[in-house]
Amino acid sequence: MDTTKSAMRALALVACALIGSAAQAQAAYPEANIEVNVGVGQKVALWVQSNYNVLCRSLGQPTFELNSTPSLGEIAPEWIDYTVPAGQRCEAMRFPGMVVWYRAGPSPGIDIVVWTVGFPRELTSRVPSSGSHRVTTTIVVH
Structure with missing residues (x-):
């Protein structure tokens, strides 16, 4: 009985450690509303994200969909190795990721752009997709 309790405590400790470090393994989704100031002709990264889990395994390439086109510039995703x-x-491991650029x-x-990102899988998800994460970005061009 004592061995069983010790084993259960050890499992609980490992689970807590894995869950606690999950935030480091994959950063949060973008905020629903982002505000950015840029100069005329300037290119800025609106959001950078990788897609891997706490066990250091790739979860696939993030997805991107442009829901509204900008009127004062252009927006484009760039798929990267993070x-x-x-x-x-x-540390030092490489995973698929994405940068969302605005030029x-x-x-x-003022430019207002709506875009959606998603991830093929998540550690805590029972379904293959995390669903959509819609972002409205307000960009002030000076």
Whole structure:
């Protein structure tokens, strides 16, 4: 009986450690509303994300859908290989990821863009997809 209790405590401790480090393994989804200031002609990353789990396994390439086109510039995803920084769980390992870029055009003003990202799988998900994460981005071009 004592051995069973010790084993259960050890399993609980390991589960807590894995769940606690899951936030380091995969950052949060983008905020539902993002505000950015850019200069005319400037290119900025609106969001950067990798897709891997706490066990250092790839969860597939993130998806991107542009729901509304910008009027003052252009928005484009770039699929990347993300290298985990030193000192973090899974350090120096490479995983699929994505950067969402915005390049301002030649005119100042306010641009509002809506885009959706998703992930093929998540550690805590019982279904193959995490669902959509819709983002409204307000970009002030100076």
